[in-house]
Amino acid sequence: MAWCTSLLLCATLAAPAGPAPAVADDLDERRAAAQQRAEAAAGQVEQLQASVEGLSSELAQAVLQLQQTQLRLPAARAELAQAQAQADAADRQALMLADRLRSAQDQRSALTETIAASRSQESQARDQIAELARSMYRSGPSDPLLAAVVDAGDLEDFLEQSRAVTTSTSSTARMLTELTELQAASRNAQARLEAVTATLADLKAEADARAAEAARARDVAAERQAEIERLIAEQTAREQTLTGLRAQAEAEAQVAEQQRAAVEGELAAIIAEQQAAAAAAAAAAAAAAAAQGAPAPAPPAPPAAAASPGSGARFVNPTSINPIYVTSRYGMRLHPILGYTRLHAGIDLRTYCNTPLYAPADATVRWSAWRDGFGNQVMLDYGQVAGASLMTSSNHLTRSVVSAGQQVRAGQLIGYSGNTGLSGACHLHLEVYRNGTTTDPAPYLGL
Template identity: 55%
Template sequence: MRLRRSRARRRRGADHSTYRRPVPAPTEAPSVDRRRPPHTRRGVAVLVTAALLLPLHAATGAADDLDDRRRSAQEQADGARQRTDDLRASAEGLSADLAQAVAELAETEARLPAAQEQLREAQATLDGAERRAEILAARVVDAREQQSALRDGLARTTARDGEVRAAIGQLARQAQRGGAGASGLAVVLDAEDLDEFSSRMQALETAQRSQDRLLEELTTLAAATRHHEARLAAVGDRIGELRAEADAEVVRADLARADAAAREAEITRLLAEQEATRRRLGDMTAQAEAEAAAADRERAAIEAELAGIIAEQQRVAAEQERIRVEQERVRAEQERARAEEAAKAGQQPPQPQAPPAAQPAPPPASGASGPVFTNPTSITPMYVTSSYGMRLHPILGYTRLHAGIDLRTYCGTPLYAPRDAVVRWSQWRNGFGNQVMLDHGSVDGQSLMSSLNHLTRSTVAAGQRVRRGDLVGYSGNTGLSGACHLHFEVYRNGSTVNPAPLLGR
C-alpha cells in the first residue's frame, strides 16, 4: 500500500513538475494601431490632391506648348511658301538654266520647314520615349526592392513558423512524459492540499494559454505566409510587365532616335543643296546681267516701235484732219465764188452744199462701265499666277518691273484675242519668245494695245484683223520663261499699265 502511494506521489510529482514548468509562450509582436490621427489623414489628402492636379497642369502646359510649336511651324511654313512663290514668280524673264536653278532653290526652301518640323517631332518622340523608359526602369527597381522585402518577410515568417512548431512539439512531448491519458481534472484532484491544488490549477491554465497562443500564432503565420507568397507572385508578374513595357519603350526610343537622325541628315542635305544652289546662282550673275540687259533692250525696242506706230497714227490722223480742213476751206471758197457770179448775173445765189456726212461715232468703250478685255486664256475662271509690279531679281538682288501679269495656262492650250484689234506683228522677240501684238485703236481717247507672250506658235499674221474671242495662238514656254504660261501685257499710249483692272473673267 505504501509502495503504491509512493509511486502515486512520484507520478503526481512528475505531473506537478510538468504543469509548474510550462514552455514559455513565444513573444508576440506588439500590435500596431494603423489608424492615423486626423492631421495625418488631412496631410495625406492634400498630397493626393496635389498628385492628381500636377499631371493635369503638366498636361495643360504640354498641350499649350504643342499648340505654340504647331503655330510657329505653320507660320514658318507659310513664310517659306511665300518665299517659294516669290522665287518661282521671279523666274519669269530668266533663261531655262537660270530658271531651273531658281526653281531648285525654291523647292529646297519649301521643303526645309517641313523637314525641320519633322525633326522636332522626332526629337520630342525620342525625349518622351526616353523619359518613359527611365520611369519604367525606376519602377522596376522599386518593384524589385519590394520583392526583396517580401522575400525577407517570408523568410522571417517561415523561421518563426518553425520556432512555433518546435514549441508546440515540446509541449506535446512534456505532456507525454507526464502521462498523456491523465486529464487536467485528475491532475488537480490528486492535489494533497489547497496550496498544491491552486498551484497545479494555475500551472494548468498557464500551459493551456501557452498552447492556445502558439496555435493561434501558427494560424496567423500560415495566413501571413500565404499573403507573402501571393504578393510575391503579384510583384513578380508586375516586374515582368514593367520590364516588357520598358523594353518596348527602349525599342520605341531606338526607332525615334533613328528617325531623328534621318531627319537631321535630310536637313543637312537640304541645307547643303541650298548653299550649292545659291553658289551656282552666284556664278550665274554675269549671265543674268546679260539676259537682263538684253531684255531691257528688247523692251525699249518694243516701246520705241509702239511709240513709232502711235506717232504714225497721230501723224495720219493729223494729216486727215488737215485734209478735211483744207477741203472745207476750198468748198467754202467755191461756194462764195459761185455766189458772187450769181449776184453779178442777177440770179439767185445757189444753195450751199451740205458738208459730207460725218462718219458714225464708234461705240463707246467699255472701260468706264465694265472690263475692257475678256479672258485671253482657255482657263475659266482666269487665274493670275503673278501680278503686275516691282519684283526682286533672284540673282541680281535688285527690283525690276514685271510689266504684265502671268495667267495660268498649260503647254499648247488655246489663246484668244481679248478685244477687236489689228495684228501689228506676230514674231519672235528676245526675252518674250513668240509674241503677238494687238492694236485695239483708241479707247477713251488713248491708244490701247496688248501683247500675248511666250507662245508655242501663233495663228495670225501682221495686218490681220481679229475679233474678240478669235484664236490667235497657243501657249508655251518660249523666250525667257520658266514654265508654260501666258505673260499678258497692256500698253496705254505706248507704256505698260496693270492689265488686271481691265480684264474680265
C-alpha cells in the same frame, strides 16, 4: 551680294473617310487648315517661279537650285531640333522608367522573401498542431477537437471543422488563429507579387519602347545634321556659281531691255500709222464734205469692250481658271542675281500647261509670232479707247491659233498656255499697252 529668298512649306493631310459625327467638325477644320497650307505652298512655289521669269534656263536653274537649298535649310534645322528634343524626352522617360523598374524589382524581392518566411511559419504551425493532435490521440479521442483532426480529410477541412469547435483549449485556438493569419498574409503577399510581376512586364515593355523611340530620334537627328552640312556646302558652291554667272545675267538683262524697247518701238510705229491714217481719212472726209457743202462727219465712238479702266472688269477672263488667280502683279521686282529692282511689266495669271487662253476683248491680231524672251506672243489691238491706243500681249504660249490681221471677239480662243521664252513655269504673262507703254493690267481685269 543679296540673294532673293522665301519660305517654302509643303504640307498634306490625309483623313479617314466617313468620320463619326463627334469628330466631323474637327476633321473639317483639319482639312481646311491643310488646304490653306497647300494653297500657301503653291502660291510660294509660283512666286519662286515668277522670280526667275526673264532669265535664261541656265541662270534660272542656278537661282532655283540656290533658293531651294536656302528654303530647305531652316526646315532641316527645325527637324534637327525636334529630333534632338524627342531623343532627350525619350531619354528622360527611360531614366524615370528605370527608377520605377528598380523599385518594382525591390518590391518583388521583398514580397518573395515575405512569402517564403510565411510559408516556413505555416509549416511550423502545422507541425505543432499535428504534434498536439498526436498527443491528444494517444490520450484517447475524447476531445471534439481531436475528433475534428482525426476526421478531417486535409488541412483546409480541418480548419473549417476546428472553427466550429467551441471547447478547444486556449493553446490550440491560439495556434489555429496564428495559422489562419499566416495563410491570409501569404495569400495577400502572393496577390501583390503577381501584381508587381505584371507591372514589371509593363514597365519593361514601355522602357524598351522608349529606348527604341530615342534611338530612332537620334538616327533622324544624325540624318538631319548630315543634310544640313551638305546643304551648307551646296549653298556655298551655288553662290559661287551665281557669282560666276553675273556677267551673263547682266548681258541677258541688257538683251531683254532691248527686246522690250523693240516691241514698244513697233507699237509706236503702228500707232503712228493708225494716227496718220485716221488723220488722212478725216481730212479726206472733210474735203469731200466741203466740196459738197455738207458738215464734216463726227469721229467714231471707241469700242465699249475696251474702255478705259475704272470700276469693274473691262476685259473678260483671258484664262480657263475661274475666278482669275494672280500669281505675280505688275510692278518693281528684285532681280535674283543682279540685286537691283526691275519692272515686271505685266501680270502673271495662273494657268496650266496647254490650257486655253482667250481674247480679253474684241480686237485685231497685230502679230502672232516668236518674240525671243516673250516666247510665243499674241499681240492684240483694240484701237483707240478713251483717246488712247490700247493693246495687250499674251506671252509664253505653247502655240497660238490666230494669225496677223485676224479679227477676234471677246472670249475667243487665241492659243494655249505654255512656258516658252524666258519663263519659270507654265502661266499667262499678260501685258497691257496704253499708247505703246505698259500699264497695270489689274484694273482692266477688275482686280
